Amino acid sequence: MARRKVVNLFSIVMLCITIVQGRKTINTSNEFSASSLDNNDDGICKSMVETQGYTCEEHKATTSDGFILSIQRLPAGQSGKKANKPPVLIHHGLFCDGVSWLLNSPNESLPFILADSGFDVWLVSGRGSKYSSHSSLTPKDLGYWDWSWDELASNDLPASMQYVYDHTSQKIHYVGHSQGSLIAFVAFSQGKLLNITRSAALLSPIAHMSHITSKATKLAAEILLADYIRWLGIHVFLPTSGPGSDLLNLICVRLNLDCVNLLSIFTGPNCCLNTSRVQYYLEHVPQPTSTKNLIHFSQMIRRGTIAMYDYGIFNWVHYGQLLPPDYDFSKIPNDLPLFLGIGKLDMLSDEEDVNDLLNFEFKNHDADKLMKVVLENYAHADFILGVKAKQDVYDPMIDFFNAH
Ligand SMILES: *[C@@H]1O[C@H](CO)[C@@H](O)[C@H](O)[C@H]1NC(C)=O
Ligand SMILES: *[C@@H]1O[C@H](CO)[C@@H](O)[C@H](O)[C@H]1NC(C)=O
Ligand SMILES: *[C@@H]1O[C@H](CO)[C@@H](O)[C@H](O)[C@H]1NC(C)=O
Ligand SMILES: *[C@@H]1O[C@H](CO)[C@@H](O)[C@H](O)[C@H]1NC(C)=O
DSSP states (O other), rough: HHHHHTTTTTTTTSSOOOOOOOOOOTTTTTOOGGGOOOSSSSHHHHIIGGGGGOOOEEEEOOTTTSSSEEEEEEEEETTTBBBSOEEEEEEEOOOGGGGGGSOTTTTTSSHHHHHTTTTTTEEEEOOOOOOOEESSOOOOGGGOOOOHHHHHIIIIIIHHHHHHHHHSOEEEEEEEEEEHHHHHHHHHHHOSSSEEEEEEEEOOOOOOOOOOHHHHHHHHHHHHHTTTTHHTTTTOOOOOOOHHHHHHHHHHTTTTTGGGGHHHHHHHOSSOEEEEEHHHHHTTTOOOHHHHHHHHHHHHHHHHOOOOOOGGGGGGHHHSSSSSOOOOOGGGOTTEEEEEEEEESSSOOOOHHHHHHIIITTTTTGGEEEEEEETTOOOOTTTHTTTHHHIIIIIHHHHHHHHO
């Protein structure tokens, strides 16, 4: 039974998607290994996009610290009609990659829907995920995992946005889910990328994390911080195997949770997932992340700060000051067109934290540049995998893009 629980446990701190029922056995020999990241299949275009009848181009953008990000471009709709609207860059959240947006049928999946609406679609997979790599490091090297969302904001996002701009010479509409929203807030608040951004749609927006309602997420943050030196020694965190799954099992036992439905325990009760596709989702998620990244999230959750990674006594070395520098999202320009997709049952991007963002940082945002779509019954994963997301979220988002 314990094993069975472990299998169902990989949704910790899932700022992205987690599908937890359905898998029957855990592969105990499947300890994380570098080989599980080997990019030895045909790539996302061949396996996930062309199979649905869409044209697809494989691209690669290199970050300033040498990571090679995998990017797919859908330059036309299913009919073959070439895009006649601006580029859209889509960025996934934690434990996910570009594939996470392609797991439902084309009429339900955001990249296909955007391509069919005439947009030039670019889908990125961040560092650490299966289809991305590094110019000199391999996943076996410690340096490959020495980053948190600070680097996603300062390196990955600029690299992929600039790449798309260089290939299209057009300002970009950005879509970010969860961690993908956080890194955009960081960049925009520092005045970066604004001159190549047309608008941004942030789904399950993550800024403040002090009111997270999931007890399991809070406990995970506590455990990671209490023993962070040991956890940092683990470098890579994959919720399905090794220390990652042990941690999830521990949380489950300690909170006496019914871990068969951990999806709702961590992310909230998703209203609209297609339960008959769970097995299929499990073949693609989760992707690994760095342990350092999870510790950074834990710092936010426990301390209520929005700040750079806290190195403790080594902050002097990294930042020349005692505490890590804060990010100030009130510096995001008031006239930047922002679309927010908010789920009232989202336990990671929870209502109170989102309200803090709206009432404080975005207090003075131009009313006609800030559109909120609030969904009473949505939780975290519904924004990418919900079978009704097209009508609930993507159609209004497309109207917003068309208006900006
Ligand atoms: C378990 O994982 C190992 C290593 O990744 C793989 O070689 C083996 O085929 C897997 N076994 C099952 C039953 O999936
Ligand atoms: C999409 O297509 C599937 C079958 O291909 C159908 O079951 C579903 O209702 C459709 N969804 C929408 C939003 O049109
Ligand atoms: C955008 O601004 C940056 C400096 O912040 C500059 O280096 C870059 O050339 C600008 N890009 C465009 C397209 O204007
Ligand atoms: C749910 O997934 C099943 C299996 O892939 C598919 O046949 C069905 O059309 C999907 N339902 C919806 C509403 O998309």
